[in-house]
Amino acid sequence: MLPTPFNAPRSGEIHRWSRTFIPTLKEAPAEAQAASHRLLLRAGFIRQVGAGIYNYLPLGWRVLQRISAIVREEMNTTGGAVEMLMPALEPFELFEGTRRDADYGDNLFRLKDRHGRLTALAPTHEEVITDLMKAGITSYKQLPLALYQIQTKFRDEFRPRSGLLRCREFLMKDAYSFHMSVEGPGGLNQAYDAMDRAYQNIFRRCGLTFTRVEAESGPIGGSASHEFMVNAESGEDTILLCPVSGYAANVEKCEIGPRPHDLAAAPTGDLQEVHTPGLPGIDEVGKFMKVKPDRMLKTIVFRAASNPASIEWVLAVVRGDQEVNEGKVKAAAGFHASMGDEKEARAAGFAIGYVSPRAALATGRKCLLLIDPDSAQGGFWATGADKPDHHVKHFNWRREMGAALDDPARVRVADVRNAAAGDPSPRVPGATLEARKGIEVGHIFKLGTKYSDAMDFRVLDEKQERRSVIMGCYGIGVSRTLAACVEMASDDNGIVWPAAIAPYHVVIVPMRVEPGSDAMSTAESLARGLSTAGLDVLIDDRDERPGVKFKDADLIGIPVRLTLGDKALAEKSAEFKRRNDHNSKSDLVPLDRAVAACIEAVSA
RNA sequence: CGGGGUGUAGCGCAGCUUGGUAGCGCGUUUGACUGGGGGUCAAAAGGUCGUGGGUUCAAAUCCCGCCACCCCGACCA
Known part of the structure; x- marks a missing residue:
């Protein structure tokens, strides 16, 4: 036999339709709504097993393999990573340091083995790989390092939907990088940028048009994060972009440009109390009182974590038609705060459901009031009356809040809401943000030392000091990417695969x-x-x-x-x-x- | 978890209101005719009507429980 050169071109496969399994359907099964779901089902690429669980039939699997091949090529070259494989089963002891079993909550698949030991079906692998690196990496000389795998992930999604777009079992590429520094050669930023380029190559090669957006970074400071969003109307995520500067961010992260505010305006009338019995939400109360939601103040109660000013509660005020953003509340407060536990808040005297900004003035609790600029205005306002089943009309900031408005330790005007289409661009004066729907196919993240600290992963540096390893992680939903490609490229007759990933x-x-x-x-x-x-x-x-x-x-x-x-x-x-x-x-x-x-x- | 919907042949559905031998289209099998954008004719196979219980002489159909799947919503009080 002649020796085969290593660089011999691969010869293509020849398959016969009659000898493979391509069960096409004339009519789409009734349950499928999303275009990709319907087409993948009809064209015989996938078949459902249960809620959020799918068979990948020969055609579907071939496309997954194609996408995976592109991912591998880019990871191995541009991304500078090497491939490995970790298990799907994850012993619970691994969560001891990070407590992520609690973070994941019900989304974590839990099972008990025959000895009664708690085990998880891995939703992602930060703990496993950090544990592995801990044993294998002891010196700065072994870093930097980037590893990845393509593997099945399990998440007990609250509501799986849209076929492959949100599954409970799905194929994911997850990569992890390890560094001694953030800046400089071999640092996190360098790896992050390499991954960023690799991701752009991957999605471009898959024929996707996508937007790279700034995403919410984690609770550990300084971390950056970007999501890769395929532009598709069927996407679950909303992104905002400034057409002038190119700034793009997801709804949670998006900054809003400067907005004027005015807390000194004169009242529109006498404060008037209205009996609003048993009305659950802003919309219902508004209808009842004949007030539009954008003329109502919504006050959300946050429990403050320990902080230098020993503030106990943070109240965030937005317009009734807008949404409070927890991350922005924390940033504006300058310390950690989480949505108040309802019972606890009631016990502290908050009339949950009927809270007004005046609740911040109550004696005996230390509150910080954060007012979003859009609600820090004059004109007519309706809001809660701080007692059950009652609201007030003609709320006026100056009259109702008095001198507290002038104390920056108690009241501040700050951006605390989600951005929306039409908001001023944070980059270009006069420009406004546009909203788009997107499918999140990739997410890259500067983790910093979150996991290495939690799991005590430290190595000796050149000065013989033990230092926490700096990490990044980088994910791609491979099976979701497949669905996104179909969302993107189909016509009345079916799917139109780009050659690079066609079966x-x-x-x-x-x-x-x-x-x-x-x-x-x-x-x-x-x-x-x-x-x-x-x-x-x-x-x-x-x-x-x-x-x-x-x-x-x-x-x-x-x-x-x-x-x-x-x-x-x-x-x-x-x-x-x-x-x-x-x-x-x-x-x-x-x-x-x-x-x-x-x-x-x-x-x- | 709340709300809505659906479970009847591989797929799409009718039948249920008013209980009385389980049907239609597509698909499948066999044969013939056909042969360039989801054919025609003939014959045939294929169903514990999601599941458990109840009512009844009799249940796909009425009643109760459970299960599965789909859609919408959901810390904003």
């Missing part, structure tokens, strides 16, 4: 399928030629009517279709059609040029 590059449709027929033997020799050129080929050898084969070929979305009918064969030609080429008829291509035409179409 096959070429589908050959012989009109006659009897073995030895001109059409079949031509199909086979064409397939061999394509395979030699490195293309994967599917021969539709089913004895079906042409219409059925064409419909199916369109549905499963193979980039190039070669049709072998009597007329074309009589001219020693094949009909050549690109899947993404709409209206046009197919071209006749001489058989001896067909392979070249396919290569050209696929490498475009």
